[in-house]
Amino acid sequence: MKTEHKIYVALVVLALLGVGVYLTQKRQKDELAAHSVTAASADMPKVGVSxxxxxxxxxxxxxxxxxxxxxxxxxxxxxxxxxxxxxxxxxxxxxxxxxxxxxxxxxxxxxxxxxxxxxxxxxxxxxxxxxxxxxxxxxxxxxxxxxxxxxxxxxxxxxxxxxxxxxxxxxxxxxxxxxxRENSILKFEDENAIQVSVENKNGLFSFSKNDDKWAGTFAPRDKSGKLGAASAKWEKFDEAKVKDLLRAFKGLGAEDFGDGKSEADTGLDAPTTNGGIVTIKLKDNAGDFTIKVGKTAKASSRYAVKEGGDGTIYVLSSWSADWALADPKRFEKSEKKDDKQGGNPHEDEAAGHMGMPGMPGMPGMPDMEDGE
Known part of the structure; x- marks a missing residue:
């Protein structure tokens, strides 16, 4: 055998020996690691509950x-x-x-x-x-x-x-x-509601459902706070707004609580003055619910209490609480801006030339109503 061939064979043998040594060491290392993990796991405190x-x-x-x-x-x-x-x-x-x-x-x-x-x-x-x-x-x-x-x-x-x-x-x-804490206040199906009332400083709203159609009346308060006679016919009444109210109350939950607050602190001693009272009656004598809403708790949220409950004072988001403070427009159909301004496009155009857009009190132009 030539010398160079002997060298090649020796190199191959050496390489094989090196691979063998590497694999042996790796196996030993892996086994040691596995034993270490097993030992460490066995040595760790047992936690958890069956x-x-x-x-x-x-x-x-x-x-x-x-x-x-x-x-x-x-x-x-x-x-x-x-x-x-x-x-x-x-x-x-x-x-x-x-x-x-x-x-x-x-x-x-x-x-x-x-x-x-x-x-x-x-x-x-x-x-x-x-x-x-x-x-x-x-x-x-x-x-x-x-x-x-x-x-x-x-x-x-x-x-x-x-x-x-x-x-x-x-x-x-x-x-x-x-x-x-349990924050659920009311739970009912809105389709089962047959009567709803809202009483506040504006007056008394009364709604009743017949054949799946809602009808409504409004009795305003005079300056002394006394309720007047209910309207004979409410031309602008929108039953969809009553359904909106029911959606806000059917799964009513608190966002916080008013622990330690007195009725005077929360305004719940005089809810018709400070907030309002919402009463909902269900069909088949399934229940009557009354929620009293008082003063502002934080931001636009308000204190409230469930009549006949355990006395817990809740904090309601404005999405539900504001229904207790409703005025008649809250339950009426929305009107187009032009209709409320008399529907005179020439007058609108003239106002645009006379002053800056959005300025109230221009001659011949009524002021925009709040919230529009």
């Missing part, structure tokens, strides 16, 4: 650094908020939280000490602290901190270490306190 135990949870407390602490307790078959206030809990939100407890698990070890709690926002002051009880027994006690590319950081009460948690849905644990 499907069976979830139904045995009776108390949940959540402490958020930037929100009010919340405590939920099961009383019989229903859940209640017991901190920061005593109120009926939002069943759907509590159910979502309970279901998520089953998904919680620790996936990876970041640090075996408490030295990096500050870095990962897992200190008592910064973390979201969750504690769940089964009767007198603590079922879960976890802290959740920063979330990043590696996942959701967490720690376990009584065990030093930072872990990556799986299954955690932050929005379920960081709700505002008000969103843990």
């Amino acid at each position: 499907k069976e135990d979830v139904e045995k949870i009776t108390k949940i407390s959540i402490k958020n650094a930037d929100k009010s602490d919340v405590t939920l307790e099961k009383k019989g078959e229903t859940w209640e908020v017991t901190k920061p206030v005593n109120a009926k809990a939002n069943t759907a939100n509590v159910r979502s939280l309970l279901d998520n407890l089953k998904e919680l698990k620790l996936k990876e070890v970041i640090d075996r000490t408490s030295g990096t709690y500050g870095q990962y926002e897992l200190t008592d002051e910064k973390a979201v602290h969750l504690v769940a009880h089964k009767g007198d027994e603590k079922a879960l006690d976890l802290y959740f901190g920063k979330s990043g590319s590696r996942g959701q950081m967490a720690r376990v009460e009584g065990t030093d270490g930072v872990y990556v948690a799986g299954g955690y849905s932050s929005y379920l644990y960081t709700r505002e306190a008000k969103n843990w």
